[in-house]
Amino acid sequence: MSLLDVRDLSVVFQRRGERPFTAVDKVSFSVEPGQTVGLVGESGCGKSVTSLAIMGLLPKRGNKVTGEVRFEGANLLKLRPDDMRDRRGRDIGMIFQDPLSSLNPVIPIGVQVAEVLERHQGMDRRKALREARQLLDAVGIPDPERRLKEYPHQISGGMRQRALIAIALACKPRLLIADEPTTALDVTIQAQILTLLKQLVDETGTALIMITHDLGVVAGLCDTVNVLYGGKVVERAARHELFARPRHPYTHGLLNSVPRLDSVRGERLHAIRGSVADNIPWTEGCAFAPRCDHVVDACLEGAPPLEPTATGGDLRCNNPVPVEVTVP
Amino acid sequence: MTERTEPLVELRDVKVHFPIKSGLLVDRTVGYVYAVDGVSLSINAGETYGLVGESGCGKSTLGRGLLRLVEPTDGEVVFDGTDVRSLKGESLRRTRRRMQMIFQDPLSSLDPRQSVESLLVEGLKAHGLADDKAATGKRLRETLDAVGLPGSALSKYPHEFSGGQRQRIGIARALVLNPELIVADEPVSALDVSIQAQVLNLLEDLQNERGLTYLIIAHDLAVVRHIADTVGVMYLGGLVEEASSDDLYREPMHPYTRALMSAVPVPDPLVEDRRERILLAGDLPSPTNPPAGCRFHTRCPWAQPTRCADERPALREVLGGHRVACHYAEEIAAGRIRPHEVEPELVRPDDGGSPGDTGELIPTP
Numbered sequence: 130m131s132l133l134d135v136r137d138l139s140v141v142f143q144r145r146g147e148r149p150f151t152a153v154d155k156v157s158f159s160v161e162p163g164q165t166v167g168l169v170g171e172s173g174c175g176k177s178v179t180s181l182a183i184m185g186l187l188p189k190r191g192n193k194v195t196g197e198v199r200f201e202g203a204n205l206l207k208l209r210p211d212d213m214r215d216r217r218g219r220d221i222g223m224i225f226q227d228p229l230s231s232l233n234p235v236i237p238i239g240v241q242v243a244e245v246l247e248r249h250q251g252m253d254r255r256k257a258l259r260e261a262r263q264l265l266d267a268v269g270i271p272d273p274e275r276r277l278k279e280y281p282h283q284i285s286g287g288m289r290q291r292a293l294i295a296i297a298l299a300c301k302p303r304l305l306i307a308d309e310p311t312t313a314l315d316v317t318i319q320a321q322i323l324t325l326l327k328q329l330v331d332e333t334g335t336a337l338i339m340i341t342h343d344l345g346v347v348a349g350l351c352d353t354v355n356v357l358y359g360g361k362v363v364e365r366a367a368r369h370e371l372f373a374r375p376r377h378p379y380t381h382g383l384l385n386s387v388p389r390l391d392s393v394r395g396e397r398l399h400a401i402r403g404s405v406a407d408n409i410p411w412t413e414g415c416a417f418a419p420r421c422d423h424v425v426d427a428c429l430e431g432a433p434p435l436e437p438t439a440t441g442g443d444l445r446c447n448n449p450v451p452v453e454v455t456v457p
Numbered sequence: 458m459t460e461r462t463e464p465l466v467e468l469r470d471v472k473v474h475f476p477i478k479s480g481l482l483v484d485r486t487v488g489y490v491y492a493v494d495g496v497s498l499s500i501n502a503g504e505t506y507g508l509v510g511e512s513g514c515g516k517s518t519l520g521r522g523l524l525r526l527v528e529p530t531d532g533e534v535v536f537d538g539t540d541v542r543s544l545k546g547e548s549l550r551r552t553r554r555r556m557q558m559i560f561q562d563p564l565s566s567l568d569p570r571q572s573v574e575s576l577l578v579e580g581l582k583a584h585g586l587a588d589d590k591a592a593t594g595k596r597l598r599e600t601l602d603a604v605g606l607p608g609s610a611l612s613k614y615p616h617e618f619s620g621g622q623r624q625r626i627g628i629a630r631a632l633v634l635n636p637e638l639i640v641a642d643e644p645v646s647a648l649d650v651s652i653q654a655q656v657l658n659l660l661e662d663l664q665n666e667r668g669l670t671y672l673i674i675a676h677d678l679a680v681v682r683h684i685a686d687t688v689g690v691m692y693l694g695g696l697v698e699e700a701s702s703d704d705l706y707r708e709p710m711h712p713y714t715r716a717l718m719s720a721v722p723v724p725d726p727l728v729e730d731r732r733e734r735i736l737l738a739g740d741l742p743s744p745t746n747p748p749a750g751c752r753f754h755t756r757c758p759w760a761q762p763t764r765c766a767d768e769r770p771a772l773r774e775v776l777g778g779h780r781v782a783c784h785y786a787e788e789i790a791a792g793r794i795r796p797h798e799v800e801p802e803l804v805r806p807d808d809g810g811s812p813g814d815t816g817e818l819i820p821t822p
């Protein structure tokens with residue numbers, strides 16, 4: 130049994146007087162214990178909504194969530210809010226892009242870590258604070274004893290993200306969901322945080338869902354990568370396979386369009402034309418078709434299915450990039 | 458690279474300090490933010506100078522100081538032979554037309570109530586260039602065409618466009634005045650990856666067609682390396698290294714540049730798996746209270762017991778065309794000095810790292 134099994138997860142937003150909007154469209158993927166799984170795609174492709182749906186953190190009104198989210202077999206979507214709250218923090222930890230908004234501004238950092246331990250592990254305050262100090266130390270916060278008493282605005286963005294990681298990992302969850310955890314940080318601080326995450330995942334055996342728009346972050350971290358476009362998984366492959374032989378025209382285009390630090394200078398970037406504003410609804414065809422160089426007639430006759438590839442991945446495309454020309 | 462031409466822009470020891478005020482009734486200056494603290498560089502006509510560095514190091518302030526959108530505290534800003542800081546009135550206005558700016562967030566830099574036409578005409582009017590209706594119409598359409606937007610865009614409003622298209626409007630607004638220099642502050646960092654490439658290609662095409670000179674400010678080293686002829690790396694208000702884009706990439710010499718470069722993720726697992734990262738300890742110190750001596754010495758893995766903590770290194774030519782602000786650049790390049798572990802200093806977001814507030818040793822993994 131997988132640790133997490135997401136089956137046909139859909140999220141439809143419906144505001145009064147507006148047409149329903151499908152932000153996540155039958156997304157399926159699974160996470161094995163200890164595995165690091167990437168969700169990548171551009172802004173608006175449904176990454177955050179997917180993670181919020183898994184955690185049961187979407188707003189109560191204005192949306193409809195369907196499908197299954199099985200965590201060790203139990204469907205999280207069917208849990209009562211109380212039980213779900215219990216699972217969050219104990220079994221599943223979460224880190225967001227903006228640590229300041231996920232920390233309570235009027236409670237000292239140490240107490241925030243300690244409260245998690247008290248709530249989920251039944252520790253008393255003194256023991257919890259001692260444990261909190263060790264956690265802050267483990268995530269590389271200098272002078273943890275003093276940091277215990279400080280408030281979020283008194284420490285830098287990078288240190289706040291470390292504090293949030295300490296909170297997320299306090300109960301040794303079996304799954305950690307990180308939604309753009311380093312996007313707001315400088316690149317040298319990002320390197321610190323990614324190294325820390327990698328090290329913690331290795332040491333504790335926690336599985337990790339890494340959500341990011343940055344293909345570079347995925348390349349160094351994820352075992353399996355899911356590429357999202359327009360709310361659907363369009364390609365899934367093992368890390369090395371995906372980067373060496375991207376088969377979906379969108380993945381291929383993305384990899385060709387990013388300037389690389391180690392590429393030959395002066396080479397023109399291969400941009401993907403148009404923008405997501407040009408997408409067609411999946412009900413009419415492949416959403417990417419208006420931007421795609423590989424488009425064939427079948428692409429405008431309904432959504433192509435997600436089909437297994439010879440290399441153990443999955444691909445949603447009528448006319449994929451041939452294997453021999455995919456090396457960027 | 459093209460042959461050396463005359464510099465269009467020369468900055469000499471430019472400083473921009475922002476006073477920190479306190480007091481309710483009487484404004485008292487209690488300190489300064491040393492946002493830009495002595496930067497000298499020159500930009501050759503027709504070339505692209507890329508400025509990189511982490512948040513708060515003073516990149517935008519330097520760009521704004523160059524255009525006099527903020528007044529430099531000290532130093533010379535020479536544009537095409539004249540010191541811009543000495544210009545006033547009509548001569549300042551005439552020079553301003555020749556230097557334009559593109560901003561990071563296309564939406565917040567464009568007034569949502571103005572149509573694209575009025576956004577573009579605004580600048581022309583300010584410089585008395587919109588008197589002839591027919592000629593103006595032609596100029597607007599040509600400009601839109603140059604940035605890849607249809608003429609029908611003129612009657613639309615910014616919110617009707619995607620992020621990439623809005624950035625094209627921002628570029629058109631700069632371009633319509635026919636400037637010689639464009640300062641682009643994070644022109645692609647708000648854009649999706651697939652759109653970034655379109656805008657970078659457009660900037661390159663426009664430069665080739667019109668011989669534009671660019672100062673491109675970005676925190677993304679890969680973007681800067683791609684587009685710039687010369688790259689300057691800033692740390693806490695100062696340039697720490699400057700070289701041609703290729704030289705800087707091939708042999709970064711300043712310890713900070715080395716760390717910065719090693720931190721940039723590369724979208725290639727084969728590269729990522731083999732990479733050695735230089736992880737810096739702790740955070741960027743605050744520019745209100747920059748460390749004495751070499752500003753990087755609190756985080757530098759190569760810092761030495763002599764000079765680093767008390768003598769600010771000058772930016773000096775270490776190899777042909779390669780300038781580095783480090784006392785020990787040669788020794789580090791030759792491997793005679795080895796990196797060591799650094800204790801992270803705790804930096805507070807508001808008041809900067811106070812002296813003596815060092816944490817316990819956290820080994821860099």
Ligand SMILES: Nc1ncnc2c1ncn2[C@@H]1O[C@H](COP(=O)(O)OP(=O)(O)OP(=O)(O)O)[C@@H](O)[C@H]1O
Pocket residue numbers: 475476490491492510511512513514515516517518519676744
């Ligand atoms: N008008 C101002 N008044 C006071 N301080 C300012 C002002 N403008 C900028 N600063 C400060 O000057 C320093 C440099 O800011 P600047 O915006 O130039 O950095 P930057 O390198 O462009 O950073 P980023 O990458 O975040 O855009 C920062 O500490 C900033 O807070």
Ligand SMILES: Nc1ncnc2c1ncn2[C@@H]1O[C@H](COP(=O)(O)OP(=O)(O)O)[C@@H](O)[C@H]1O
Pocket residue numbers: 142150152170171172173174175176177178179188
């Ligand atoms: N609460 C909401 N109400 C309506 N639409 C939403 C809501 N949250 C997200 N969306 C929309 O769902 C889509 C996916 O959003 P999101 O998952 O946040 O994207 P990202 O991949 O950038 O994380 C976007 O088009 C977004 O505008």
Ligand code: SF4
Pocket residue numbers: 377378379415416417418419421422423424425428433445446447448449
């Ligand atoms: S299904 Fe067709 S339009 Fe969609 S990505 Fe594949 S080839 Fe392109």
Ligand code: SF4
Pocket residue numbers: 711712713751752753754755757758759760761765770782783784785786
């Ligand atoms: S001068 Fe000293 S502290 Fe500064 S970069 Fe060079 S070695 Fe490091």
Ligand SMILES: [Mg+2]
Pocket residue numbers: 176177178309
């Ligand atoms: Mg998101």
Ligand SMILES: [Mg+2]
Pocket residue numbers: 516517518642
């Ligand atoms: Mg800036």
